[in-house]
Every structure is written in structure tokens, then in C-alpha cells.
Amino acid sequence: MEPILKPFKEQQAPPLQSSGFVVWLRSNFFSTWINSLMTIGLLWVIYQIGSFVINWGFIDAVWFGESAKACPNVHGACWAFVTDRWRLFVYGLYPSELRWRVDVFYGLGALTIAAFVFSFGPITKRLRLTMFIGFPIAAYILLVGGMVGLKYVTPEDFGGLLLTVVIAAVGIFASIPLGLILMLGRTSELKVISKVCAYYIEFWRGVPHIAVIVMFVALLPIFIPDGNKIDIVVRALIAFAAFNSAYMAEVFRGGLQSIPAGQFEASKAIGLSYWKMMGYIILPQAIRNSVPALVNTCISIFKETTIVLLIGFSDFLGIIQLSLEDPKWLGPPHIFSSAYVFAALIYFSFTFGMSKYSLRLENRTNVDH
Amino acid sequence: MSEEPVILFDKVNKWFGDFHVLRDIDLAVAKGERIVICGPSGSGKSTMIRCINRLEEHQQGTIIVDGIELTDDIKNIDSIRSEVGMVFQSFNLFPHMTVLDNLVIGQHLVRRLPKGEAEEVAMTYLERVKIADQANKHPGQLSGGQQQRVAIARSLCMKPKIMLFDEVTSALDPEMVKEVLDVMVDLAEEGMTMLVVTHEMGFARTVANRVIFMDEGQIIEENTPGAFFDNPASERAQSFIGQVLHHQ
Numbered sequence: 052m053e054p055i056l057k058p059f060k061e062q063q064a065p066p067l068q069s070s071g072f073v074v075w076l077r078s079n080f081f082s083t084w085i086n087s088l089m090t091i092g093l094l095w096v097i098y099q100i101g102s103f104v105i106n107w108g109f110i111d112a113v114w115f116g117e118s119a120k121a122c123p124n125v126h127g128a129c130w131a132f133v134t135d136r137w138r139l140f141v142y143g144l145y146p147s148e149l150r151w152r153v154d155v156f157y158g159l160g161a162l163t164i165a166a167f168v169f170s171f172g173p174i175t176k177r178l179r180l181t182m183f184i185g186f187p188i189a190a191y192i193l194l195v196g197g198m199v200g201l202k203y204v205t206p207e208d209f210g211g212l213l214l215t216v217v218i219a220a221v222g223i224f225a226s227i228p229l230g231l232i233l234m235l236g237r238t239s240e241l242k243v244i245s246k247v248c249a250y251y252i253e254f255w256r257g258v259p260h261i262a263v264i265v266m267f268v269a270l271l272p273i274f275i276p277d278g279n280k281i282d283i284v285v286r287a288l289i290a291f292a293a294f295n296s297a298y299m300a301e302v303f304r305g306g307l308q309s310i311p312a313g314q315f316e317a318s319k320a321i322g323l324s325y326w327k328m329m330g331y332i333i334l335p336q337a338i339r340n341s342v343p344a345l346v347n348t349c350i351s352i353f354k355e356t357t358i359v360l361l362i363g364f365s366d367f368l369g370i371i372q373l374s375l376e377d378p379k380w381l382g383p384p385h386i387f388s389s390a391y392v393f394a395a396l397i398y399f400s401f402t403f404g405m406s407k408y409s410l411r412l413e414n415r416t417n418v419d420h
Numbered sequence: 421m422s423e424e425p426v427i428l429f430d431k432v433n434k435w436f437g438d439f440h441v442l443r444d445i446d447l448a449v450a451k452g453e454r455i456v457i458c459g460p461s462g463s464g465k466s467t468m469i470r471c472i473n474r475l476e477e478h479q480q481g482t483i484i485v486d487g488i489e490l491t492d493d494i495k496n497i498d499s500i501r502s503e504v505g506m507v508f509q510s511f512n513l514f515p516h517m518t519v520l521d522n523l524v525i526g527q528h529l530v531r532r533l534p535k536g537e538a539e540e541v542a543m544t545y546l547e548r549v550k551i552a553d554q555a556n557k558h559p560g561q562l563s564g565g566q567q568q569r570v571a572i573a574r575s576l577c578m579k580p581k582i583m584l585f586d587e588v589t590s591a592l593d594p595e596m597v598k599e600v601l602d603v604m605v606d607l608a609e610e611g612m613t614m615l616v617v618t619h620e621m622g623f624a625r626t627v628a629n630r631v632i633f634m635d636e637g638q639i640i641e642e643n644t645p646g647a648f649f650d651n652p653a654s655e656r657a658q659s660f661i662g663q664v665l666h667h668q
């Protein structure tokens with residue numbers, strides 16, 4: 052018996068532990084000579100990029116200073132520009148004695164995000180709805196003020212990251228409900244409503260956004276009586292909500308189309324009215340199916356905020372550009388590149404967070420079904 | 421029969437575009453009657469029974485259900501839908517809710533029962549279809565036969581006077597067909613008015629008062645199950661029965 056048992060026992064040993072890291076490397080990265088060549092090539096590229104980033108961004112970088120003179124080395128990053136100006140980047144021209152209001156706004160924003168990222172048991176749904184509705188209202192009161200004892204601050208003083216976040220948040224928070232309404236309109240059986248919504252959506256999707264923004268800012272005062280009293284920032288925000296709601300409508304329509312006809316039929320067969328059917332059966336499923344595309348749209352809304360540069364606003368990117376023209380910081384191009392690398396990192400960290408969130412939701416919905 | 425029929429089709433015609441799918445359908449169904457509808461694929465069986473709860477609209481003729489004529493009037497449609505239950509081939513349970521909530525939602529939103537009461541009713545029906553132990557699962561976690569029994573229970577919770585079944589066993593693995601048919605036989609014994617589209621001849625023979633044979637949008641033949649299956653009058657019915665027998 053023994054000769055038979057022995058090899059059998061050996062086979063039972065867990066393969067990875069006995070063969071180890073080297074074998075794993077070999078089978079994954081060096082299995083054929085082409086594979087080995089690619090692995091070596093890639094390692095070389097990674098090494099080159101990595102050593103550049105470490106030298107440029109850390110070892111040769113200047114972290115603090117008050118003007119371009121602080122950064123004489125053109126082969127290293129000039130983070131001094133960022134550390135010197137970060138207040139301007141984050142708060143824009145918001146009056147400095149009122150900046151705590153912006154801080155509270157950022158804090159509330161973080162809490163709202165937390166409400167959507169983490170689960171809070173049975174109250175999760177209600178909490179999210181409260182935040183989704185409450186945050187925009189609280190944000191408006193905090194930032195603009197002029198009520199409950201808060202001093203009025205004109206939106207034209209918003210700038211930097213604050214303006215970027217406000218535009219993106221308005222774009223997202225307004226376009227989700229508007230998009231849902233438009234989608235319901237477009238799929239309505241009433242011909243007039245569905246045609247109007249379809250044309251609205253097609254119009255905003257078909258016109259370049261730059262044209263829309265410029266048009267709104269220039270033409271709104273002419274269209275609407277007293278339109279010139281509407282703040283120019285608000286006009287831009289309306290434009291932003293207008294075309295993004297068209298995109299959101301299409302996102303939700305995609306989700307709606309993924310619902311099988313049987314769900315509608317079963318709902319009707321038990322006697323649900325149109326609104327109850329949509330509210331309890333169809334939309335919960337359609338919205339869930341829309342989440343990946345919805346987050347995708349949120350990411351592009353966030354990046355697209357930079358087009359307000361064209362109508363003279365200093366959003367995050369704009370204020371960095373403006374600061375670069377400050378004579379104190381005029382200098383060799385490496386200050387420029389450091390500034391834009393910093394901007395890219397900030398935009399990326401926002402959008403990367405969003406796409407990670409969407410991936411997590413996708414995985415979770417997969418488990419549900 | 422002195423009593424008025426619960427369902428009445430009078431010269432009903434329907435088109436899908438140019439396609440004439442229902443041709444001069446006349447049919448009267450008495451209370452408590454159990455009718456099996458069969459016929460080749462595409463003959464209009466589903467379309468006909470879907471006209472009863474207005475999942476499809478007819479263009480000519482009249483349909484009267486429980487004394488109410490089907491028109492575009494929304495109120496009529498809603499009150500008829502609350503009288504008529506329907507079970508589909510593909511179950512169509514709501515996947516984002518538990519089994520229990522699938523049964524509660526209609527009672528709560530349409531019959532306006534409070535949640536607790538609706539849950540009690542739901543549990544009694546789940547027990548009737550022998551699936552009470554699955555109440556808190558989601559439909560996706562159930563077998564086909566179990567899902568179809570839940571679908572039947574969901575319809576019954578609405579206390580319908582009429583039940584429509586559209587090939588409810590066709591999507592099931594053979595070993596699950598019986599558990600669903602058993603539930604339907606029970607229901608028939610309680611005197612429910614049933615219109616059943618099926619090719620299950622055994623079921624038709626034991627349960628049906630009448631078999632209706634359709635082809636190309638028309639009712640070709642009507643008879644008792646015994647007479648129809650053993651001695652079909654029309655040639656089309658003969659060849660159809662030949663094929664179905666061959667398959668079973």
C-alpha cells in the first residue's frame with residue numbers, strides 16, 4: 052500500500068506554497084520568450100517613469116517659497132507655487148473672514164458623500180434621501196447667505212475649487228431629478244409630451260456646450276424680463292443643468308430599456324396605476340441599472356466645469372492660470388508644468404473616487420441578482 | 421344558463437398594424453367555468469386573453485368583463501384589472517423585492533390594506549402554494565416552479581374573480597410542471613373562473629369544462645375536453661392534436 056499512498060500525499064501539498072514566488076513569476080511573466088521580453092521592456096519603462104517622477108516631483112522639487120525666485124532648478128517641480136497660493140485655489144475670492152462657511156460647506160459635502168458610500172443599516176435609504184435634498188439647500192444658504200443672519204456673498208466672488216465644486220454639484224444634483232422627469236416625459240404615451248421632451252433632449256445633446264454657455268450668459272437677459280438681474284454665475288448654472296439633464300435623461304432611458312416588458316405587464320395585471328408602477332416597480336430597477344452610466348456622466352460633468360473659463364470665470368483651473376500670470380510667479384516653464392500637474396492630480400482624485408464608487412455599486416448589484 | 425356571463429366577447433377584431441390577429445371572436449364565459457385554450461403558435465391565444473385585462477386593446481367589437489365594458493376609460497381598466505388575475509409564462513416576479521413584498525405591494529397599493537394585514541394575507545396564500553418558508557428570499561434565489569407558484573399566489577392575493585394563465589408551465593423543467601399544475605387544480609376545485617392557455621392535455625381533461633381551439637385568429641372549435649381530444653371535428657384540430665400527442 053505504501054508506494055501508492057506516498058505520491059498521493061505529496062500531490063496534496065498546496066501548489067503555491069511549495070513552489071513559491073519564483074514559479075508564480077515564471078508562469079505569469081516569463082512563460083514564453085516574448086512574454087519575458089515584454090516584461091523586461093515594461094519594467095524598464097516603469098523604472099524610467101518612476102525615477103523621473105521621484106526626482107522631479109520629490110528630490111529636486113521646491114516645496115516652499117514666495118516667488119518664482121524660490122524655484123531656480125528647472126528640472127524639479129515648483130510646489131512652492133501651490134503652497135503659496137492654495138488659499139486662493141480653494142476659496143477663490145470668497146471674503147476671507149467668511150471662509151468658515153466654505154469650510155462647513157466642504158464638510159457637509161464630505162458627509163453627503165459618506166452617506167452614499169457607507170451603509171447605515173435600516174436608515175440608509177432615508178438618510179441618503181435627506182442628504183440628497185438637504186445638502187443643496189444647506190449649501191445655498193451657507194454659501195450665498197443673505198438670510199438667517201448670514202451675510203450675503205455674491206456668487207461672482209466664488210472661484211477656484213469652490214466654484215468648480217459648486218458648478219459640478221449643481222450640475223449633478225439638478226440634472227438627476229430633471230433627467231428622470233425628462234425621461235418619463237420622453238417615454239410617455241402622450242404624444243405631445245414625448246415629442247417636446249425628445250426635442251429638448253436632442254437639442255441640448257446636439258449643441259456644443261461652449262455655445263450653450265455663451266448663449267445663456269448673453270441671451271438670457273433678453274429672453275426673460277429682468278433677466279439681467281439674474282446673476283451671471285446663476286445663468287451659467289442654469290445652462291449647465293439644462294444640457295446635463297438631457298444627458299441624464301438618456302442615461303435613465305438606457306436603464307429603463309433594460310427592464311423586461313413582463314415587469315410592466317405584471318404590474319398592470321395586479322392593477323397598479325401608471326405612477327405606482329413606475330415608482331415602486333420600474334424606476335427602482337431602472338435607476339439601479341443606470342448607475343454605471345450615471346457615474347460616468349457625473350465624471351464628465353465634473354471635468355466639463357472647466358468650460359466656464361471661456362466666459363471669464365475663474366474656476367479651479369482658471370484661478371491657477373490667473374495666478375501663473377502674477378508677476379511674482381512669472382518665470383521659467385517648469386512652474387507652469389508643476390501647476391498643471393497639480394491641477395490634473397486634483398481633478399483625477401475626484402473622478403477616480405467616483406469611478407471607484409461606481410465599480411463598487413456595480414459589483415454589489417451583480418450580487419443582488 | 422340564466423346567469424349573465426362574467427366574460428363576453430362579441431365580434432371582437434384586433435390588428436397589429438396590417439396583421440389581423442383576432443377575427444370575429446365570440447365567446448361567453450360563465451361564472452366558475454374553466455376554459456382551456458389551445459392552438460398552434462401564433463394563432464392569437466395570448467392576444468385574446470390579454471384583451472380581457474387590457475394588456476392589449478381590441479379595435480372592433482365589445483368585450484364585457486364582470487358587467488363592465490372595456491373602453492379607453494382608465495377607471496374601468498383599473499377596476500377590471502383588480503378583478504382579473506394573470507399569470508405569465510416568464511413568471512415576471514419583481515426581482516428587487518422579497519417574495520413576501522411581491523405579494524404585499526399590490527394589496528397595499530391597490531386594495532389599500534395596511535402592511536401588516538397584507539402580510540398576513542400574503543402568508544396564507546404562500547402557505548397554500550406550499551412556499552411559506554421562502555417568504556424572505558428574493559425571487560432570483562428560487563427555482564422556476566417555486567417562482568411560478570409565487571406568481572400565482574401574488575395574483576390570488578388580489579382576490580380576483582377571474583384568473584388568466586398564459587402557458588404558465590412552458591418555461592419550466594418537466595419535474596416542476598406538476599407542482600404548478602397541482603396548485604391550479606386546487607384552484608379549479610374551489611370554483612375559480614379560469615381561462616388557461618396550455619397544451620397540457622392531462623390538465624385539460626381533468627379540469628376544463630370546455631376546450632377552445634384557435635387557429636389564425638379565429639375560434640375554430642369548441643367542445644368538452646373528452647370530445648375535443650378524442651374526436652376533433654376540424655382537420656386543423658386533428659393535425660394539431662396529432663402533433664401535441666406526438667410530443668407528450
Ligand SMILES: Nc1ncnc2c1ncn2[C@@H]1O[C@H](COP(=O)(O)OP(=O)(O)OP(=O)(O)O)[C@@H](O)[C@H]1O
Pocket residue numbers: 436439441459460461462463464465466467468
Ligand atoms: N405586439 C405585437 N406586435 C405585432 N405583432 C404581434 C404582437 N404581439 C403578437 N403579435 C403577433 O400576433 C400573432 C399572435 O400572437 P400571440 O402571442 O397571441 O400567439 P399565441 O397563440 O399566443 O402563440 P404562442 O403559442 O407562440 O404563444 C403572432 O403572429 C405574433 O407574431
Ligand SMILES: [Mg+2]
Pocket residue numbers: 465466467586587
Ligand atoms: Mg402565447
